[in-house]
Amino acid sequence: MRSILKSASAAxxxxxxxxxxxxxxxxxxxxxNDRHATMQRIAxxxxxxxxxxxxxxxxxKPLPELTEIARKHTSGALTKTLETKGYDVVALSVEQxxxxxxxxxxxxxxxxxxxxxxxxxxxxxxxxPSFTYDLGSSANYFAERDKVNALIIxxxxxxxxxxxxxxxxxxxxxxxxxxxxxLGVSAGxxxxxxxxLLTEIAVVDADLGDIxxxxxxxxNENFTKAExxxxxxxxxxxxxxxxxxxxxxxxxxxxxxxxxxxxTKDTAAGSGQNFAAKKPSAAAVR
Numbered sequence: 462m463r464s465i466l467k468s469a470s471a472a473x474x475x476x477x478x479x480x481x482x483x484x485x486x487x488x489x490x491x492x493x494n495d496r497h498a499t500m501q502r503i504a505x506x507x508x509x510x511x512x513x514x515x516x517x518x519x520x521x522k523p524l525p526e527l528t529e530i531a532r533k534h535t536s537g538a539l540t541k542t543l544e545t546k547g548y549d550v551v552a553l554s555v556e557q558x559x560x561x562x563x564x565x566x567x568x569x570x571x572x573x574x575x576x577x578x579x580x581x582x583x584x585x586x587x588x589x590p591s592f593t594y595d596l597g598s599s600a601n602y603f604a605e606r607d608k609v610n611a612l613i614i615x616x617x618x619x620x621x622x623x624x625x626x627x628x629x630x631x632x633x634x635x636x637x638x639x640x641x642x643x644l645g646v647s648a649g650x651x652x653x654x655x656x657x658l659l660t661e662i663a664v665v666d667a668d669l670g671d672i673x674x675x676x677x678x679x680x681n682e683n684f685t686k687a688e689x690x691x692x693x694x695x696x697x698x699x700x701x702x703x704x705x706x707x708x709x710x711x712x713x714x715x716x717x718x719x720x721x722x723x724x725t726k727d728t729a730a731g732s733g734q735n736f737a738a739k740k741p742s743a744a745a746v747r
Contacts, residue, residue, distance in 0.1 A: 487703045488584065488592045488675040496666055496673060501709040503543055504551040504609040504667065508535045512619035512658075512685070524621065527685045531619055531658065534690040538697035539613060539662075547707035551607050565602060572599035577614060577663070580672060596670045604667035611673070612665040619658040621685060654681035658693070662700050676700050 490496070510532040513521040540550045560567040573596050580594040600612055657679060664674040678700045682692035706712055 486676075490592055490666075490671055490673045492671075493673050496671075497705060498708045500548075500610045501707055502549045502551065502607075502609045503611045503613060503664075504553050504603050504607050505536060505539050505543070505613045506553055506615070507555055508532050508539075508615040508617055510535065510615075510617040510619070512617075512621065514621045514623055516623040521620075527619070527621065530687050531617060531684055531693060534684070534693040535615060535617065535660070535697065537690060538694040539615065539701075541694070542697055542701045543613075545712065546701075546704070547710045547712045551609055553603075553607070569599040569602035572597055573614075581661075581663075584675065592672075592675070594672045596665055596672065598670055600665050600667045600670045609667050611667050614663045614665060616661045617658060619684065620656070622655045656683050656685065657681055658684045658696065660693075660696055660700060662697075664704065674704060676703060 508531075510528050512524045512527040512531055514524055515521050536552060540552050543550045555566070555570065560570065576596040576599075580596065583589065583594065584592075603609055603612055659677065659679045661677040662675070663672050665671065666673050678696055680692055680696040682695070683689075684692040684696075
């Protein structure tokens with residue numbers, strides 16, 4: 462599946478631009494600690510990843526090959542990180558043939574797509590005083606089918622600047638061109654890194670549909686090499702570092718000392734850097 466939540470990338474763009482105002486923090490549901498206590502089996506949905514080349518004159522161009530590289534490395538990194546924390550991981554493969562053969566799966570994905578888009582827009586605006594956002598009952602499809610307690614939803618937007626963009630004489634002019642090309646608005650600020658990958662991760666209660674945990678971060682390392690997953694592994698480890706280990710089956714090193722419980726108080730995260738993501742076309746599930 463090319464993109465589970467493609468239409469929600471505009472909301473991710475807003476969130477990225479608001480990192481300084483609190484979007485780039487760990488967010489947890491008020492009941493996270495109680496529900497996490499029984500969380501053991503987690504399904505990782507295929508990441509919604511889009512990578513673009515940003516050019517000085519021609520705007521931005523989708524890079525399908527680099528998108529697939531980033532998606533593959535991200536799936537592997539999520540599985541590795543969660544397993545290290547003691548969880549049983551189900552890496553889901555949702556292809557078009559699966560959607561065609563299972564109307565219930567197609568409906569579940571569509572409903573999650575729609576409600577997650579709305580939720581992330583509200584999260585970016587800090588719309589609720591308490592972090593209580595839900596995706597309805599569709600997540601329960603995976604709870605029943607795959608016997609999981611939680612779902613991992615991941616979105617990513619990556620940029621690779623062309624040599625022409627990097628060679629621009631004035632950094633602020635380059636940043637304005639990049640931002641205008643991707644968002645359709647004028648903005649300045651020191652975006653000069655050749656590579657930028659913003660990653661957003663949400664943990665959803667598969668039984669009740671609530672978003673229990675939410676975090677994002679970015680890397681400016683070269684994440685585009687098929688033979689080198691380390692840049693993406695590092696950012697996934699950084700983002701998920703705040704997610705506690707399994708209480709049901711703690712990792713061996715944590716057996717004697719339990720992890721500190723998460724709190725609803727936001728904690729600082731990421732580098733605080735901003736970058737713009739493309740507004741894609743209407744929602745689509747390949």
